Amino acid sequence: MTFTFNHTNLNVQDLDRSLKFYEEALGLTPVRTKEASDGSFKLVFLSDNVTNYRLELTWLRDHKGPYELGENETHICFHVDDYEAAHKKHEEMGCICFENHKMGLYFIEDPDGYWFEVVPDKR
Numbered sequence: 001m002t003f004t005f006n007h008t009n010l011n012v013q014d015l016d017r018s019l020k021f022y023e024e025a026l027g028l029t030p031v032r033t034k035e036a037s038d039g040s041f042k043l044v045f046l047s048d049n050v051t052n053y054r055l056e057l058t059w060l061r062d063h064k065g066p067y068e069l070g071e072n073e074t075h076i077c078f079h080v081d082d083y084e085a086a087h088k089k090h091e092e093m094g095c096i097c098f099e100n101h102k103m104g105l106y107f108i109e110d111p112d113g114y115w116f117e118v119v120p121d122k123r
Contacts, residue, residue, distance in 0.1 A: 007045065007054035008076060010114055011067050015042060015059040017111050022046055025095060025108060026078060026116070028055060048078075067112060075107065075115040083120035090118070 012018040022028040028046035031054070035042045039061055046055040055076070080086040083104075090096050090108050097109040105119045 005053055007056045009056040009058055010110075010112070011058045011060065011063070012110075012112050013059075013063075013066065014111065015044065015057060018057055019044065019046075021095075021110050022055070022057075025090060025093060025110075069113050072113060072115060075117050077117035077119060079119050079121050081121050083118070086118055 019030065026048070028048055030044050031047040032045040033043060041061065042059045044057045044059075046057065087096075087106060090106070093108075095108040095110070097107050097115060099106040105117055107115045107117050109115055
């Protein structure tokens with residue numbers, strides 16, 4: 001029996017704002033959507049257009065206010081081929097929330113408070 005990664009789900013407050021952030025910050029694009037017939041939810045699956053792994057954004061009509069992220073000690077990591085350019089872009093966007101220069105990595109925060117680690121291809 002073999003298990004392989006498929007997707008990670010994140011609930012978001014403002015789907016359009018999140019879609020814009022993920023495209024600008026990480027180059028992720030929508031590849032599939034699903035909407036409830038009653039309008040109660042919408043799912044958008046994002047792709048890096050390289051791997052089969054997906055990031056699923058879920059918008060729930062009846063959820064009001066920010067999501068409780070606890071201590072937010074979980075994250076998704078991306079490696080990037082041009083670390084300096086990525087860092088500059090994220091710095092300009094104002095979304096860098098933590099840097100560890102000694103380890104050669106940093107984190108960005110999305111509009112809902114989720115963290116994403118960014119590391120260079122080769123460390």
